[in-house]
Amino acid sequence: MIENGIFPTTGGRGIAPEFPTCPRHGTLRSVILTETGQDVRLCANCASCENLTTPGMDLTLGEIVRAAARNDPQALTCATLSASEDLLLRPITCTAGLSLPSILIALQREAELRGLAPSSEAPPP
DSSP, X not given: OEETTTEEOOOOTTSOTTSOOBTTXXXXXXXXXXXXXXXXXXXXXXXXXXXXXXXXXXXXXHHHHHHHHTTOTHHHHOHHHHHTHHHHHXXXXXXXXXXXXXXXXXXXHHHHHTTOSOOSSOOOO
């Protein structure tokens, strides 16, 4: 059965019903862990990455990491993923030792695989 025309429903335990796992990859946490070796559950909510911003961001880096740990669809649909190219070039310090650029890249790839990436058309001026 298809839910919202995008994701198949799984009825799995511990997964938000509005955002079930992708049958190819599983939860966002497991996708990130597999692709980068980073466990987003280690985010200590310390706010050391909260001041890293760039125009077009709707969520902070910490909010994205915590959303991915909860398997929240905002981690894939937020504007920050497409606005984060500048952030990938900056040195980012995470007190939990997470590689935030690696996590952002993994989420960008997963958004593309799930058909949730923003269109490549430039927004109107």
